[in-house]
Amino acid sequence: MRGDFDGDGRAEIPVTGSAGLGLLGWSGGALRAELIAPNGVLAGDWLLDAEKNRFHLVADLDGDGRAEILVSGVKGIAVLARDGPGALGSVMTARDGSAVGGRLLDVVNDGFGPAGDLDGDGRDEVLVVGEAGIAVLALAGPGAPDSLATVPNGARIGPWTLDTARDRFGPVGDLDGDGRAEIVVSGPGGLGVLKLDAGALTCPFMLGPAVLGEVDFPIAAADFAGDGRDEVLLVGAEGLAVLRGGSLLASPHAARVGPVGDFDGDGRAEIVVSGADGIAVLGLSDGGFAPRAEASDGDVLGAWRLDAGRDRCVAAADLAGDGRARVVVAGPAGLGVLECADGGLRAVSATPRGTGLGDWPLDAADRIGIEPEVVRVHVKILAVPDVAIAEMFAAAERVFGTAGLRLHLAGTQTLDLPDLADLDIGGCHSGQLTGEQRALFGHRDGAGPGDLVVYFVRGTVPPMDGCAAHPPGRPGAVVARGAGLWTLGHELGHVLGLRHVDAADRLMTGGGTRSITRPPPDLSPPEAAVLRHRGMP
Secondary structure, X not given: OOOOOOOOOOOOEEEEEOOEEEEEEEEOOEEEEEEEEOOOOEEOOEEOOOOOOEEEEEEOOOOOOOOEEEEEEOOEEEEEEEOXXXXXXXXXXXXXXXXXXOEEOOOOOOEEEEEEOOOOOOOXXXXXXXXXXXXXXXXXXXXXXXXXXXXXOOOEEOOEEOOOOOOEEEEEEOOOOOOOOEEEEEEOOEEEEEEEEOOEEEEEEEEOHHHHOOEEEEEEEEOOOOOOOOEEEEEEOOEEEEEEOOEEEEEOOOOEEEEEEOOOOOOOOEEEEEEOOEEEEEEEEOOEEEEEEEEEOOOEEOOEEOOOOOOEEEEEEOOOOOOOOEEEEEEOOEEEEEEEEOOEEEEEEEXXXXXXEOOEEOOOOOEEOOOOEEEEEEEEXXXXXXXXXXXXXXXXXXXXXXXXXXXXXXXXXXXXXXXXXXXXOOOOOHHHOOHHHHHHOOOOOOOOOOOEEEEEEOEEEOOOOEEOOOOOOOOEEEEEOOXXXXXXXXXXXXXXXXXXXXXXXXXXXXXXXXHOOOOOOEOOHHHHHHHHOOOOO
């Protein structure tokens, strides 16, 4: 079972924060901490610092039927596992710069994940993505992982040409029902499926961008149809779609999509969608998705009152081991656990902020679960920037990934607006917008209510690299042609609620992103908490 750290048939949910790393399990009708590893403790050979370490994924990497966590830090990577009832250990550690699977480990520039059982041996393998290419790594013991396959940047994998600066990898699922997982890859070339076969990666399936249209971002892979094969869930400007045998079944758009799980115990996966109006659990039907359970903003669901604009569905897991997943919701009121019941949702547990989950002190800054949340960003181009948009986007995603956010480039459009190319931004204050700013931010073609829109202009008046002042209900920012690599991420940070800081090694430095020292820049734990618990933009 995914997320079962002790092998008892029930899933646990990781939580990280100032208290360290915890595992939350279901006990006595409530979430309680079954394990707490405080910051500064040695987990085997790994010195834990949950506020600085990056937790990448949960998977069964050693094939023992129990889940582990892949974590990285300035000194390297580790695979953390439960070591007895209340202790945390490390199955493997590797130092930064060491040889891992025939390549040198680079924790600053490497991306870790997704993970899945790509060769059908009962162990999950990890995809590592770097500037030089990709590698599939397998845990062979307490030493460094072995490489099962590597592909250099620019090489062709069947019809797919690898470009790690633009390609996005994941999700992972058994799409053909052969007992081995495949990796979904997406990028400017469309969408492909990577399969490990006889020690090499192949691409047996690919759809070009003309076929996908605006529904182009793969967000999950699960068995929505109940036929023993996983389908790919995609999201785009037109809404949700499921890729089944090369065809797309579409459904309406939602502001937030995920998590995924079997919430009614029928052997088929469902998807949670939410927005300012409420929350719904959608299941696949012949014509697309249909609601299995719904709740509206303000509904009282037992001990939990739904605040749809600010509550976040942060995790889904089979906590009770009964074959049904529950939704874990984090919001201003605290932490709730919701389940499907009679076409609606009800809270089976609610923990107020300031109280404990057993011995874990629940705090608003805590990160519940490890799966990233997707933020949809649209690009409107009035002038092509000096730094490639793909490079700025990848740089921003690298930083936001440390806070558990994944950026989705939802659409790109060129605007012929010469009168707005040199934009008057006044003092760059949201409460004092100029007429030109209001006119420009009216161009939101294809963007949903919660989507962010970035306008690339020739310049601003007065001259600035960027400005995040925007009208109410139209979240977005302006980036000038001469802006630097980190400006896009900086302005998106403002849109999502972050303020300037004095430190020159932080993304939100007030001294200008050109003066950033020690790139990539950091987000502080409080900044990461703001991003995770922001309200609807």
